[in-house]
Amino acid sequence: MNSHRSDIRLAVEQIVAASDPSAGAPITSWDSQAWSNLRESGFADLGVPEDQGGAGGEVADVVDVVSTVVRRGVCTPLIEHMLAGWLASETGAERLAGTGTIALGTSLAVERSDGEVRLSGRLDAVPWASAADWLTIILPPTSSSLVEVATVNLRDDAVDVQDGSDIVGAPLCDVVLANALSQNVGHNETSIDHVRQRGALLYAAAMTAAARAVVDATVLHTSDRSQFGRPLSKFQAVQQRIAQLAMTAVAMERAVEAATDAVAAGLPDAEVSVASAKVIVSGAVAAIAAGGHQLHGAIGFTSEHSLGRHTGSMQSWRNRWGSDDEWARTLASIVLDDDVDVWDVVSDGTGHVSSVPR
Template sequence: MTAETLPSSAPAPDPDLLYSEEEEALRAAVRSLLADRSAPATVLAGLESDVAYDTGLWRALATDIGTAGLLVPEKLGGQGASAREAAVVLEELGRSVAPVPYLTSAVIAVTALLDCGGDSAEAAAPLAALAAGRTVAVLALPLPTAPGAVPDPAVRAAADGTLTGRVTSVADAASAELLLVPAQRPDGPALYAVEAAADGVRTDTATPLDLTRPLGHLTFDGARGRLLATGDRARAAVDRALLTGAGLLASEQLGVAEWCLAETVRHTAERTQFGRPVGSFQALKHRMAALWLEVASARAAARYAADALATGSPDAPVAVAVAQAYCAPVAVRAAEECVQLHGGIGMTWEHPAHLFLKRAKSDELALGSPGRHRDALAGLVGIDAP
């Protein structure tokens, strides 16, 4: 074969599933902060208050460590990192079910703004504020909305940029100072930035299953918005934000599963029956060994999705669909095993196991259910769904 007959493009490099030294250093910093500021007792106490999220923890995480700007380019005041680093942060947040708006603000909202044109004046200013941790932003879509399945906008935009409509079940809506609102204009779809405190905007709180990720219903009644993008660009920005959010949500689900497995192993090694640790009983050892294998596989799937997003791989939609189809059920199973193998104490409010079960169940529905992602995967690889 001559040089002229060789393929014009080389095959994509193999994904890197290992953690770099920089990623491990970031993990150590985030884990240390969460161990000090987001212990289970602290999280439980916060759930019984009326605070939307832990503002002190968020300030330390977003500003002191600088995680809020990981995905923001350096020229806009961010860290210029990638989805791989953001995935490490989400693993640790999953391990502690920390009540902070990292996924919704620092990942989904930031990605939407970047795809609207980060260099434009309309997007650059909010990106700089998000990177500095001065602002929390959310994409005004229902939490279960999956990438590639964005419905027609529930909000209508008039020619003068005033918005009217209602969006339900928006994660972290009560925490947000800035709302990124998909809307339908007379000439097609658009994306607007709206101040949450603006006239004509109302946020009604809802009672979610997972109290560490509160939901809100947004009502727009003549609210003024700043136009960020229109047409295909607006649609692509929203879909890219949801794809990135779903891919990195797998890392949060991995963190949930890892904590549940580690806590279950610790508890069964300490609790005794008939003079022996219950963890030495063969039936329980088999259950925990099977769970360990599932968690190890979930780690590979989550890392593959993060690496594909970080490198801009054309396989990113496939990697995200695989990660969500696999990691979501693993997190739920790990949390269920944690509750069951703790016995009676696992059913109490005082033990944090229920926090992880609720986060796992909530995450299972967030950004598309496992079944929705399996259907998407079938289409992406050319298999007819049953």
């Protein structure tokens, strides 16, 4: 990792630490002070060009900020806000003031009249909708190849946000639009697959950061906790279990790094790298969570302990922007439908095995 990325991680780490973040699960209140500090510092708006009111930066910077915040167990609408802002900037749909979130609205009814666009329908399980001020919605596809995006004020009387939460208590709400007026509409040749790819990458990074936090906490706990006159970490069976967890976490990190590099470089096989990362990471969540709780014992299940926030978040996130099964089918279609040689998928295309995990 270069010094620029290290500096970003260090700065975010200091901002989060100074915000006195909460711990434990279920979440009783989200970390609004940490979120305010991230927004004021500009880190929450990375990925949006500076000339559009953002903080600039590359996709690697966005991944680093997400990873650092999640590893500390901070509960904020960071990923959704970043995705909403990035998509609005990509399509020319103006970002509104405050915190944003994002939803796929391909089943909505769209009424266009006198230059206005009004939306009706239901959006299920929208992350952070109850805490957000505005919503970026990907509209149903039209006859053109352009992706249309609308922004809606979530405080509008025609918008009903129905409170809900995921398994750790973070907001996950249904949103009902009753002829809601879109503040503005943007469009671009950015495909829905491209949006899905970025969302999958950020959530893969988030799950990987949570997995690393689980491994670190488990190593610390088994070193501090003694049984039969010696630390748990001195027992061979425990050492083997920790080694398995550590190897799994490293595989997740390597997959996310490779996907980030591929997306940042605009490589033709970026979709393969992102799909591989999402399959690897989502598929490893259960093993990391099970191992962490097994080695922590009863204390890991208490509401005060931070372990449950990380393991619960991983479980909640594993299907966001596509499950591991869906992304596995994407990989299969690249091989079968696009007539790609399987060896080229697992190599660098020259016959030599690539360092990129596929």
